[in-house]
Amino acid sequence: MTMIVPEVDYGPLASLMGNWAGDGGMDVSPEPDGEDHSPYYEMMMFEACGDVDNAEAQELIVLRYHLVAARKKNDKVFHNESGYLTWCQASGDVVQSFVIPRGVGVVAGGKAEENRQGVVIEVSASLGDDDYGIVQGPFMRDNASTQSFTRRLEVSGNELSYKQTTVVDIYGRVFDHTDENTLTRQ
Numbered sequence: 001m002t003m004i005v006p007e008v009d010y011g012p013l014a015s016l017m018g019n020w021a022g023d024g025g026m027d028v029s030p031e032p033d034g035e036d037h038s039p040y041y042e043m044m045m046f047e048a049c050g051d052v053d054n055a056e057a058q059e060l061i062v063l064r065y066h067l068v069a070a071r072k073k074n075d076k077v078f079h080n081e082s083g084y085l086t087w088c089q090a091s092g093d094v095v096q097s098f099v100i101p102r103g104v105g106v107v108a109g110g111k112a113e114e115n116r117q118g119v120v121i122e123v124s125a126s127l128g129d130d131d132y133g134i135v136q137g138p139f140m141r142d143n144a145s146t147q148s149f150t151r152r153l154e155v156s157g158n159e160l161s162y163k164q165t166t167v168v169d170i171y172g173r174v175f176d177h178t179d180e181n182t183l184t185r186q
């Protein structure tokens with residue numbers, strides 16, 4: 001069987017395509033009595049996915065991605081994320097839709113900006129937002145509810161870096177769960 005991914009102009013998403021790895025990650029995550037700071041390493045894979053048409057009016061250019069992060073201390077994978085990045089040439093909008101194994105799904109939206117250094121993509125989503133929202137099962141809703149997500153990602157040549165904040169309502173408080181890393185093209 002042969003499947004053909006149409007040749008399209010990936011615009012600002014083109015610079016992401018390929019495999020990336022980086023071992024300078026830092027995660028700050030919630031603990032019942034405080035917070036944990038975990039250095040991590042990570043791999044990201046972005047691949048061409050062609051285009052989709054929505055309601056015969058919107059044309060989106062699509063990349064599929066997967067990222068895996070492991071704690072340096074014990075090499076245990078502690079974050080996994082699968083999703084899509086889309087770019088609408090007409091509006092310039094970028095949407096990042098993804099799920100994580102905890103049973104949380106995010107559809108975050110924003111823009112891509114191309115400058116002399118490369119590309120900057122900023123997206124965000126909030127629980128209950130009509131435009132870009134978050135879905136989670138009842139356990140997570142009641143015990144570790146994701147309130148919002150923001151990610152700023154920069155690609156410059158063979159370097160990709162990001163910073164993100166996931167606000168989580170957990171252990172009776174609202175916690176800024178943050179992650180950042182810099183990866184290089186493999």
Ligand code: HEM
Pocket residue numbers: 027029030038040069078079100102104106144145146149166168170177179
């Ligand atoms: C590189 C990215 C990320 C890393 C390395 C990471 C890692 C962690 C770690 C270590 C914890 C503490 C609990 C545990 O050890 O499993 C945690 C908790 C949590 N993370 Fe993340 N995370 C990342 C991104 C995200 C994202 C994007 C979301 C949601 C959109 C998210 C949602 C949560 C939630 C809801 C919790 C609380 C669950 C709990 O502690 O029981 N995380 N994360």
